Amino acid sequence: MPVTEVRPEHCEALLQFFRALPEGDLTFIEEEVTDPDVVRSWARGEGGGSRWVAVSEESGGPVVTGYVAVRPLPGWSDHVGRLRLVVSPAARGSGLGRDLARHALVQAVSAGLTKIVVEVVAEQGAALALFTGLGFRGEAVLVDHVRDRSGDLRDLMVLAHHVGDTWAGMSAVGLDDALDGDPA
Ligand SMILES: CC(C)(COP(=O)(O)OP(=O)(O)OC[C@H]1O[C@@H](n2cnc3c(N)ncnc32)[C@H](O)[C@@H]1OP(=O)(O)O)[C@@H](O)C(=O)NCCC(=O)NCCS
Secondary structure, three states: OOOOOOEEEHHHHHHHHHHOOOOOHHHOOOOOOOHHHHHHHHHOOOOEEEEEEEEEEOEEEEEEEEEEEEEEEEEHHHEEEEEEEEOOOHHHOOOOHHHHHHHHHHHHHOOOOOOEEEEEOOOOHHHHHHHHOOOOEEEEEEEEEOOOOOOEEEEEEEEEEEHHHHHHHHHHHHHHHHHHHHHO
């Protein structure tokens, strides 16, 4: 499925995508993503960072099935990008999450970020497998850092991809080819 930068023609479909997500999945994204003004501002290049969507063209218009963003941290950590990824529940398990994460990682590295971090709830097996497969490694565990939908406390893992350290191993996950050939 094509992965493309968020453009004005995607805004309505992207809003629908966010509004249809289970509430728990929205907590992975720090912005007010169900607010039309917020989503439209992204298409104007506002809001900081870069954002991409997986879009399929259906008879009723574009349908968004996945979203990924990388936003640089402020100030003295502006060489670090924080990645957020979510795939619609119906589209999970077919490789879309990996494609989106890989695309965002390649673009972030091309843009000069030297460390990419992602926060994953400790029990999220799919997310852990996906990111470790792309060269991310556990860097910190924040104990009892998030409350799940039932109010129970969960640990949050910070996974990091250090570009300098891991670049040599990137051929293993195909990122070097992607850097040469990725147009978006
Ligand atoms: C994490 C998430 C993005 C994965 O999306 P996805 O499209 O299902 O991921 P993929 O199909 O690319 O799977 C990647 C790997 O995850 C693992 N995986 C996928 N589904 C899994 C499942 N149900 N259980 C365990 N592992 C699973 C597999 O190792 C898979 O690799 P494989 O295809 O070689 O077997 C999706 O579950 C999601 O949106 N979750 C909620 C938000 C979130 O947790 N975001 C991550 C932190 S920002």
